[in-house]
Amino acid sequence: xxxxxxxxxxxxxxxxxxxxxxxxxxxxxxxxxxxxxxxxxxxxxxxxxxxxxxxxxxxxxxxxxxxxxxxxxxxxxxxxxxxxxxxxxxxxxxxxxxxxxxxxxxxxxxxxxxxxxxxxxxxxxxxxxxxxxxxxxxxxxxxxxxxxxxxxxxxxxxxxxxxxxxxxxxxxxxxxxxxxxxxxxxxxxxxxxxxxxxxxxxxxxxxxxxxxxxxxxxxxxxxxxxxxxxxxxxxxxxxxxxxxxxxxxxxxxxxxxxxxxxxxxxxxxxxxxxxxxxxxxxxxxxxxxxxxxxxxxxxxxxxxxxxxxxxxxxxxxxxxxxxxxxxxxxxxxxxxxxxxxxxxxxxxxxxxxxxxxxxxxxxxxxxxx
Ligand code: 9MR
Numbered sequence: 001x002x003x004x005x006x007x008x009x010x011x012x013x014x015x016x017x018x019x020x021x022x023x024x025x026x027x028x029x030x031x032x033x034x035x036x037x038x039x040x041x042x043x044x045x046x047x048x049x050x051x052x053x054x055x056x057x058x059x060x061x062x063x064x065x066x067x068x069x070x071x072x073x074x075x076x077x078x079x080x081x082x083x084x085x086x087x088x089x090x091x092x093x094x095x096x097x098x099x100x101x102x103x104x105x106x107x108x109x110x111x112x113x114x115x116x117x118x119x120x121x122x123x124x125x126x127x128x129x130x131x132x133x134x135x136x137x138x139x140x141x142x143x144x145x146x147x148x149x150x151x152x153x154x155x156x157x158x159x160x161x162x163x164x165x166x167x168x169x170x171x172x173x174x175x176x177x178x179x180x181x182x183x184x185x186x187x188x189x190x191x192x193x194x195x196x197x198x199x200x201x202x203x204x205x206x207x208x209x210x211x212x213x214x215x216x217x218x219x220x221x222x223x224x225x226x227x228x229x230x231x232x233x234x235x236x237x238x239x240x241x242x243x244x245x246x247x248x249x250x251x252x253x254x255x256x257x258x259x260x261x262x263x264x265x266x267x268x269x270x271x272x273x274x275x276x277x278x279x280x281x282x283x284x285x286x287x288x289x290x291x292x293x294x295x296x297x298x299x300x301x302x303x304x305x306x307x308x309x310x311x312x313x314x315x316x317x318x319x320x321x322x323x324x325x326x327x328x329x330x331x332x333x334x335x336x337x338x339x340x341x342x343x344x345x346x347x348x349x350x351x352x353x354x355x356x357x358x359x360x361x362x363x364x365x366x367x368x369x
Contacts, residue, residue, distance in 0.1 A: 080139075104184060123171065132176070197209065230259065262332060267288070306358070
């Protein structure tokens with residue numbers, strides 16, 4: 001009788017170990033790459049307790065979805081607001097996470113004052129350099145040694161490979177990118193520094209971004225990674241195109257971060273733009289799954305996630321981190337982009353805070369690869 005109980009207990013212990021091994025993304029991927037999520041304000045301040053539980057259990061890395069953008073950190077010249085960002089960094093430290101700051105230099109969500117003088121005219125190159133330096137130095141030094149990686153420059157290149165005609169570009173030309181990296185490096189020599197962009201599998205972008213990495217390196221300026229935002233759809237881009245881009249970036253000697261990952265289950269009026277100013281009017285036909293995904297679409301969506309993760313696992317030596325752009329479907333920006341007011345299903349946790357079946361499948365994939 002005793003032996004039977006003992007055997008029973010042993011079996012229970014073994015199955016517990018097995019369950020433990022496979023009960024979170026964080027554990028399953030720990031020897032592959034960091035697996036992260038973006039955090040919004042409710043999560044950072046702990047009011048969304050259910051999401052916070054998921055984040056602690058499932059993810060090994062976090063990035064600020066909005067609160068470290070320059071319009072929030074420095075709404076007026078010289079007047080910094082750090083309350084949200086401080087909380088975000090504290091959360092990451094407390095939970096031993098790899099903390100990412102997003103983003104230092106981005107044309108969008110930069111405060112208007114950044115580029116103009118008191119008469120509203122563009123400032124001189126010298127003034128803009130000073131403002132960039134002050135912003136980057138103040139922010140990066142505050143979190144020195146704590147924020148482990150920075151999206152230094154975000155979305156500066158267009159799909160055809162040309163430079164985006166942003167205010168930074170208009171006033172400083174291409175030079176604004178090496179300058180931003182130099183200022184960040186000076187402020188925290190040990191932080192990883194990244195260039196981050198969407199549609200970076202596009203051949204035109206691949207060409208210019210790889211050249212950019214080479215140019216920075218030849219100037220003796222450090223760049224550690226390219227962040228490939230992964231705001232992808234059901235068909236575009238192809239896994240093959242995506243892999244080619246990963247290999248091209250890796251060949252320049254940097255790591256690839258898969259950033260801002262989510263897979264929209266909805267029809268798209270165009271490819272996979274993540275340019276926040278590209279919006280399309282609401283159309284009932286474009287919002288077909290208000291009450292849930294039909295089984296066939298659900299299966300197709302799960303397969304698409306698995307195909308991407310198979311690629312990430314295959315390329316794990318080139319990939320440092322895979323970060324989801326949010327936790328639950330209802331929190332995703334995709335419900336309002338590119339068409340406002342739709343019901344999308346792009347993330348790994350549903351509107352009731354439950355892990356979707358795909359989570360278990362991704363865990364299994366990680367454990368068998
Ligand atoms: O998810 C972010 C959303 O909440 C903001 O309203 C939006 C505008 O700042 O930015 C979203 O995140 C963007 C990211 O910072 C950069 N790449 C594209 C993302 C989606 O627009």
